[in-house]
Amino acid sequence: MTTRRITPVDHSISQPRHELLAVAEAVAREKGIERDEVLYAMEQAIQKAARAKYGFEKDVRAKVDTHTGDVSIWKVLTVVEEIENPLTQITLADAHHHDKDCQLGDEITEPLPPIEFGRVAAQSARQVIIQKVRDAERSHQYAEFKDRTGEIINGIVKRVEFGNVVVDLGRAEGILRREDLIQREVFRGGDRIRAIVAEVRPDARGPMVALSRTNPQFMAKLFESEVPEIYDNVIEVKSVSRDPGSRAKMAVYTSDASIDPVGSCVGLRGVRVQSVVTELQGEKVDIVLWSSNPATFVVNALAPAEVIKVVLDEEAHRVDVVVAEDQLSLAIGRRGQNVRLASQLTGWNIDIMTEEQEAKLRTEEYNTRTELFMKALDVDEVIAQLLAADGFSTVEELSFSPIEEFLGIEGFDETIAQEIQSRALAYVEQRAKDSLEKARKLGVSDEILEIDGMTAEMLLKLAEHEIKTLDDFADLAGDELLEMIQDDQLTLDQANVMIMAARAHWFKDEPKA
Numbered sequence: 001m002t003t004r005r006i007t008p009v010d011h012s013i014s015q016p017r018h019e020l021l022a023v024a025e026a027v028a029r030e031k032g033i034e035r036d037e038v039l040y041a042m043e044q045a046i047q048k049a050a051r052a053k054y055g056f057e058k059d060v061r062a063k064v065d066t067h068t069g070d071v072s073i074w075k076v077l078t079v080v081e082e083i084e085n086p087l088t089q090i091t092l093a094d095a096h097h098h099d100k101d102c103q104l105g106d107e108i109t110e111p112l113p114p115i116e117f118g119r120v121a122a123q124s125a126r127q128v129i130i131q132k133v134r135d136a137e138r139s140h141q142y143a144e145f146k147d148r149t150g151e152i153i154n155g156i157v158k159r160v161e162f163g164n165v166v167v168d169l170g171r172a173e174g175i176l177r178r179e180d181l182i183q184r185e186v187f188r189g190g191d192r193i194r195a196i197v198a199e200v201r202p203d204a205r206g207p208m209v210a211l212s213r214t215n216p217q218f219m220a221k222l223f224e225s226e227v228p229e230i231y232d233n234v235i236e237v238k239s240v241s242r243d244p245g246s247r248a249k250m251a252v253y254t255s256d257a258s259i260d261p262v263g264s265c266v267g268l269r270g271v272r273v274q275s276v277v278t279e280l281q282g283e284k285v286d287i288v289l290w291s292s293n294p295a296t297f298v299v300n301a302l303a304p305a306e307v308i309k310v311v312l313d314e315e316a317h318r319v320d321v322v323v324a325e326d327q328l329s330l331a332i333g334r335r336g337q338n339v340r341l342a343s344q345l346t347g348w349n350i351d352i353m354t355e356e357q358e359a360k361l362r363t364e365e366y367n368t369r370t371e372l373f374m375k376a377l378d379v380d381e382v383i384a385q386l387l388a389a390d391g392f393s394t395v396e397e398l399s400f401s402p403i404e405e406f407l408g409i410e411g412f413d414e415t416i417a418q419e420i421q422s423r424a425l426a427y428v429e430q431r432a433k434d435s436l437e438k439a440r441k442l443g444v445s446d447e448i449l450e451i452d453g454m455t456a457e458m459l460l461k462l463a464e465h466e467i468k469t470l471d472d473f474a475d476l477a478g479d480e481l482l483e484m485i486q487d488d489q490l491t492l493d494q495a496n497v498m499i500m501a502a503r504a505h506w507f508k509d510e511p512k513a
Contacts, residue, residue, distance in 0.1 A: 036066065039064050039066060042064055043062050043063060043064050046062040046064070046071060046073070047060060047061055047062040047073075050062055050073050050112065054075065054112060055087065057085075057087050057088075058075050058087050058088065059075060059076040059077075059087075059088050060073065060074070060075050060076075060112065061073070061074060061075070061076060071114070072111070073111070073112045073113075073114065074109045074110060074111045074112055075109070075110050075112055076088070076107050076108070076109055077089060077090040077095075077107065077108045077109075077110065078090070078105070078106075078107055078108075079091075079092055079095045079102055079103065079104055079105060079106045079107070079108060080092075080104065081104060090108055092104055095108050145169075145171075145172055145197065145200045145209050146200045148197050148200065149197050149198070149199065149200055150196065150197065150217060150221075151196065151197050151221070152194055152195070152196050152197075152218070152221045152222070152225065153169060153174070153194070153195060153196070153197055153209075153211070154192065154193070154194055155167035155168055155169045155170075155174055155192075155193055155195075155211075156168045156190065156191070156192055156193070157187045157188065157189050157190060157191040157192075157193055158173065158189065159189055160187060160188070160189070162178075163178035163181075164176065164177050164178055165181065165187050165193070167193055167195070167211060169209060172209055173209065174195070174197075174209040174210070174211045175208070175209065175210055175211065176193070176195055176211045176212070176213065177210070179214070180195075180198070180210075180211065180212040180213060180214050180215070181213055181214070182213050182214060182244045182245040182280060182281050182283070183244060183245035183246070183281075184245060184281065185213070185245070185281055194213075194279065195211035195212060195213050195218065196211065196212055196213070196215050196217055196218040196221055197209060197210075197211060198210045198211060198212040198215055213244070213280075214242065214244035216240035216241060216242045216248075217240065219240055219242060219248055219250065219276065219280065219283075219285070220237045220240050220250065222275075222276045222279055222280070223237065223250065223265060223272075223276055224237075226267075226272045226275050226276060227264060227265050227267070227272055229254070229259065229261075229264050230252075230265070234254060234256060234259060235252055235253070235254045235259065235261045235264055235265070236252065236253050236254065236290075237250060237251070237252055238251040238252065238253050238290040239251045239290070239345050239346075239347075240345070241341045241342075241344035241345040242283070242341075243337055243340075243341060244280075244283065245280070245281055245282075245283055246283060246284070246337070247283065247284045247285075247286070247333075247337055247338075247341060248280070248283055248284070248285045248286070248341070249285075249286045249287075249288060249301060249341045249342065249344075249345045250265070250285065250286070250287050250288070250345075251288050251289070251290035251297070251300075251301070251345055251346075252265055252287060252288075252289065252290060253289070253290040253291075261289065262287050262288070262289055265287045266287060273285055273287065286303060286304075286341075288300040288301055288303055288345075294312060294319070294346070294348060295310040295312055295319070297346050298310055298319050298321065298342065298346050298348060298350060299321075301341075301342035301345045301346050302321065302331055302338065302339070302342045302350075304330065305323055305327050305330040305331035305338065306323065306324065306327050307321055307322070307323055307327075307331070308322045308323055308324060308355065309321075309322040309358070310322070315491075316349070317347075317348060317349060318348065318349040318350075318351065319346075319348045319349065319350050319351070320351050320353065320358070321350055321351065321352050321353070322353055322354070322355055322358045323352060323353075323354060323355075324354070324355065325354050325355070325356070328352065328354055331352045332352055339352055365393075366385075366388050366389070369384075369387075369388035369392070369393055370384045370385050370388045371384075372384075372394075372395065373387050373388060373392075373395070373398075376395045376423075376424070376427045377395070377398075377420060377423045377424060377427065378423065379420070379423075383420075386409050386410065386411070386412070387409070387420070390405075390408070390409050395424050395427050395428055396424075396428055398420060398421060398424035399421060399424040399425040399427075399428045401421070403417045403418065403421065406420060406421070431456075431457070432455065432456040432457065433456070435455075435456035435457045435459065435460040436449070436456040436459060436460075438460050438463070439456065439459040439460045439462075439463045442460075442463035442464070442468070443463070443468050444459055444462065444463045444467075444468045445468060445469050445470060447469075447470040448462065448467075448469075448470055448473050448502070451473070451498050451501050451502055452497075452498070452501060453490075453494060453497070453498050454498065457487075458485050458487065458490075461484055461485055461486070462484060462485075465484045467484070470502055470505065473499065473502045474499060474502040474503040474506065476499055477499070478492050478493075478495040478496040478499060479492065479495075481495040481498070481499065482495050
């Protein structure tokens with residue numbers, strides 16, 4: 001599409017040229033926006049006034065010269081073969097009277113005489129300019145703060161509304177909600193405040209800057225401002241967990257063997273950590289050494305409690321921690337605070353127990369497995385005890401474990417190992433057969449059994465919960481399935497995959513995009 005102007009004329013409005021540019025520069029300085037954005041707002045206002053004079057149905061446009069301040073007003077006509085709207089269209093034949101080179105689809109411009117701003121037009125233009133300038137100001141404010149998420153920002157308390165603190169940030173306002181304030185913290189108008197920018201989103205009244213003093217990263221950023229090694233990335237803050245206003249834990253790490261990361265964060269005579277504690281209203285901070293070894297990291301995270309033994313269950317992502325009797329209350333902490341923060345810090349579920357409790361638990365597990373093997377495999381107590389003592393916990397494990405794993409058990413040879421595995425396999429198959437039979441009697445569809453990962457035992461448990469058709473199963477959520485199945489081997493991700501497989505038939509008849 002080509003735009004062609006017919007005749008150049010003087011389109012200046014009656015206002016002095018230099019005055020428009022002076023006003024634009026003054027407004028731009030006051031609002032902190034670009035002069036061109038103010039001039040654009042003026043163009044929109046002039047354009048609106050011109051349309052009011054020459055007709056809103058016409059395509060009337062205006063332009064302010066950024067160098068001279070001259071204002072041009074013109075209307076635009078589109079070149080068409082057959083006119084449908086004579087106010088915005090012109091035939092090719094008529095267009096050729098003005099420009100022989102124009103073609104269909106081109107735009108022809110016709111200059112319009114300058115306009116005088118009456119009282120109503122001036123008021124309307126003023127409102128347009130104010131609105132456009134406000135929009136530009138909000139856009140600049142949002143652009144200024146949108147990339148500052150995760151930064152610590154300083155401000156002055158403007159007012160407190162229903163426990164929420166409104167903070168003057170200079171170019172915008174921030175909001176500290178009651179739940180983002182540290183316990184027992186009280187602010188009044190005029191108080192200086194520091195917080196982390198948790199979220200920035202556009203709003204009709206300007207950017208909405210959500211602040212927080214309880215966010216774990218607020219503490220990490222405070223340490224970054226106090227500890228040069230963190231700021232220079234020599235020391236890395238791996239994770240933070242907080243009970244705001246009470247206690248916090250922070251895991252740090254460095255690849256530089258000559259630097260003590262914990263000592264650097266504490267500082268000489270604790271001066272660095274004390275600065276952070278003061279800002280956090282006396283919140284006690286434990287700084288621990290991060291480790292890639294989960295067991296070591298858990299032990300460090302439970303400080304100051306001393307740990308005797310750690311048992312990891314990687315499939316369940318759980319850690320059993322054994323401590324001395326006199327260390328139990330210290331490891332758990334007041335109202336479970338220490339173990340809860342350690343769990344959040346490491347990402348592992350931590351169970352604390354004493355040596356006596358651990359011994360009792362292991363004995364119960366050992367006896368339970370022994371009885372299971374005696375009944376399922378029809379073997380004597382000694383063999384069942386040997387299997388349980390070697391770490392086997394289920395009959396399924398016995399059925400698919402390599403023969404070599406049995407040969408390490410005292411008194412076991414290949415013949416015994418093969419017999420044990422043969423009996424385990426027969427038991428598992430018979431149990432699956434019985435479960436499948438019961439499930440079918442309860443009316444469960446075989447379609448569910450065809451889902452990858454589904455077993456006969458799962459099918460029976462589903463039947464007991466009235467899940468009998470493929471649609472019944474597809475309607476489940478992953479956590480619901482786990483609750484019904486009660487199978488430690490099935491993870492939430494696997495459960496979700498099975499449910500999505502069951503839903504596949506809902507979409508198979510839909511056309512491909």
